[in-house]
Amino acid sequence: MSPLGILLSFGLSAVAWEIFARSxxxxxxxxxxxxxxxxxxxxxxxxxxxxxxxxxxxxRIVVGLxxxxxxxxxxxxxxxxxxxxxxxxxxLVSVLSPIPSLAWVPLFILWFGLGNAASxxxxxxxxxxxxxxxxxxxxxxxxRIWVRSAESMGAGDRAVFRRVVLxxxxxxxxxxxxxxxARAWIAVxxxxxxxxxxxxxxxxxFDSKEYLNTDVMLGSLLVIGALGLLIERxxxxxxxxxxxxxxxxxxxxxx
Amino acid sequence: xxxxxxxAALRHAAVSLAGAAAPFITVAVLWQxxxxxxxxxxxxxxxxxxxxxxxxxxxFNGILPTHALATLARLGIAFAIGxxxxxxxxxxxxxxxxxxxxxxxxxxxxxxxxxxxxAPLFVIWFGLGNLPAxxxVxxxxxxxxxxxxxxGVRAVxEIWIRAAESMGAQERQLFRSVVxxxxxxxxxxxxxxxxxxxxxxxxxxxxxxxxxFGLGWLIFGAREFLNTDVMLAGLAMIxxxxxxxxxxxxxxLERYTVVRWGMMTR
Numbered sequence: 001m002s003p004l005g006i007l008l009s010f011g012l013s014a015v016a017w018e019i020f021a022r023s024x025x026x027x028x029x030x031x032x033x034x035x036x037x038x039x040x041x042x043x044x045x046x047x048x049x050x051x052x053x054x055x056x057x058x059x060r061i062v063v064g065l066x067x068x069x070x071x072x073x074x075x076x077x078x079x080x081x082x083x084x085x086x087x088x089x090x091x092l093v094s095v096l097s098p099i100p101s102l103a104w105v106p107l108f109i110l111w112f113g114l115g116n117a118a119s120x121x122x123x124x125x126x127x128x129x130x131x132x133x134x135x136x137x138x139x140x141x142x143x144r145i146w147v148r149s150a151e152s153m154g155a156g157d158r159a160v161f162r163r164v165v166l167x168x169x170x171x172x173x174x175x176x177x178x179x180x181x182a183r184a185w186i187a188v189x190x191x192x193x194x195x196x197x198x199x200x201x202x203x204x205x206f207d208s209k210e211y212l213n214t215d216v217m218l219g220s221l222l223v224i225g226a227l228g229l230l231i232e233r234x235x236x237x238x239x240x241x242x243x244x245x246x247x248x249x250x251x252x253x254x255x
Numbered sequence: 256x257x258x259x260x261x262x263a264a265l266r267h268a269a270v271s272l273a274g275a276a277a278p279f280i281t282v283a284v285l286w287q288x289x290x291x292x293x294x295x296x297x298x299x300x301x302x303x304x305x306x307x308x309x310x311x312x313x314x315f316n317g318i319l320p321t322h323a324l325a326t327l328a329r330l331g332i333a334f335a336i337g338x339x340x341x342x343x344x345x346x347x348x349x350x351x352x353x354x355x356x357x358x359x360x361x362x363x364x365x366x367x368x369x370x371x372x373x374a375p376l377f378v379i380w381f382g383l384g385n386l387p388a389x390x391x392v393x394x395x396x397x398x399x400x401x402x403x404x405x406x407g408v409r410a411v412x413e414i415w416i417r418a419a420e421s422m423g424a425q426e427r428q429l430f431r432s433v434v435x436x437x438x439x440x441x442x443x444x445x446x447x448x449x450x451x452x453x454x455x456x457x458x459x460x461x462x463x464x465x466x467x468f469g470l471g472w473l474i475f476g477a478r479e480f481l482n483t484d485v486m487l488a489g490l491a492m493i494x495x496x497x498x499x500x501x502x503x504x505x506x507x508l509e510r511y512t513v514v515r516w517g518m519m520t521r
Contacts, residue, residue: 009360030379088278095279098497099490102371102459103471106478107486110299183455186369190459193371202372209375221372228367 032215040215041223049204050223056199060116060188061181064123068180071124072131073173079132080139080169093132101126101187105194118195119188126187127180134176138169170243178236185228201227301484310488318473319492325468326457327496333389334453337396338446344397345404345445349438355405362401370395370456374463384467388460395456399448407441408434454500458493470496 014034021031032040044050078085101122108118142165150164192202201224208216283303289295290302297305313319344362347354370391377387411434419433461471470493477485 005356006360009357012357013361026380087274088281091275092278092282094501095494095498098454098501099494100455100458100497102455102462103474103490103493105459105462106474107483107490110478110481110483111295182367185367186371186455189369190371193374194459194462205372205375209379212379214376214379217376221368221376224372225364225368228369229364232367 029212030214032218036215037218037222040213041219044216044219053199053201053204053220054223054227056197057188057192057201060119060123060192060200061184064120064188065127065177065180065184067120067124068127068131068184069177072128072176072180073135076132076135076173076176077139077165077169079136081165086136089132090136093129097129097133101183102190102194105191108191109195114195115197119191119197119200122187122191122195123184126183130179130183131173131176134172134179135169138172138176139165141172142168167247171240174236174240174243177239178232181231181236182228189224298481299483301487305484306487306491309484310491313485313488319488322468322470322473322489323492323496325466326461326470329385329389329392329461329466329469330450330453330457333392333457334396334450336389336393337449337453338400340393341397341400341445341449342404342442344401345442346408348401348405349408350434358401359405362398362405366398366402370452371459371463374460378464383464388457388464388466391460391464392453392457396449396453399452400442400445403441403445403448404438407438407445410441411437450500450504454497 018034021028021033025031041050044053075085075089079089080086104125105118105122108121112118112121146164146168147160150160155163188200189202189205192200193206197203201220205217205220208214208220287303290297290300293300301309310319344358348358348362349355373394374387374391377391381387381390415433415437416429419429424432457469458471458474461469462475466472470489474486474489474493477483477489
């Protein structure tokens, strides 16, 4: 993918949007031109509100993901190591996991009130199941021979866990974290729309709808897309590259 | 002898049934204890007995099935649109360099944007009701399907194409007999991801676009009246529908196609 091709692709999309926006098929108020969208983003950058919105959204995501890791990884580890834990937890996970996290929003609002707590609980619910399932798969996929050879060289239970099982399953845990982030990203935007607070990228879209500020809405959408892609590319690919990639467990491609 | 065998089989079945029910019973007991002695008033955190009673009542007077059917119909239509558009875009991107250059950057930026973030815009553009809901869900489902179809077509082994060509396969035959079956595991993965995403977005969209019927709307509407038992019964129904989709649709689809052709093992 050449930089020129990328530029051409986005340029053509922008031109296509501009033609559609000016064609009058829909009223101009609800299809702002590319320049209006750019100006809206510029305004939000200059008066600093954009960064506050991003800060609030990131805060909810990070706290929710941290909680999900703190709960999900131990549960997944237990499930992978002990059959009874697996038999007990797996049915619950497979029933709860297909429930979209956003279906819980109205209930979470009643339980935790509007604001940060409801959004964080939502991120936690969305992110925990991918972490559990991937950790479990990771522990199960640790090569038996590694465990046995470590044991035959005199490693105790704790050493086997820390030196063999944990690094051996890390590739899966990171993949789980990636999935969890993708889900949490959806959950946080949706949660901010419904469990309305006063800040956050999802909230600003929903709030702008009231005033028909479509330029702000589309601008925030672009920010959400760019930020999601950036985090996925920078944070997760780097994490993978620095750990399991460096240990030669998976091939990482840097893009 | 036979009697003993039957008794042993029966006991085995009972034990495995108890094993399957144990996690749910434990959670139900914990839930009940929390509902009775926890910090929430019963209006906000109903007991298991109340939730089950509401679920049974709403199922038998037809309210829950009606809402579930409305949601499923919306899901089916939206997913069908998303699947057709997504597979077409993905195939085009996989087969033509030009289409790939033009579409790939747009698709890769559009893919990580949560479909739900578009919901307010779709409401402004298409009004309230079914139209924006279905269009938004179709839109959200298109991206993973397109991306996976594209990588599937790109992953077809060059040797297979050359072998078919050297045996005199035409362009159309090549596509139907080589490219399509070889790309199918990827396409199916894409459809699976697309349906999962459509399902997740749909429930939330129903809350935002004020459709008349639907499980998301049921939950959202019940909040206004603090009917937490109705909300939890709706959530249980959502769980059942989601689990059924996963078990019946996906696993079967995979078994009947790619596993049978020996391209994947299960």
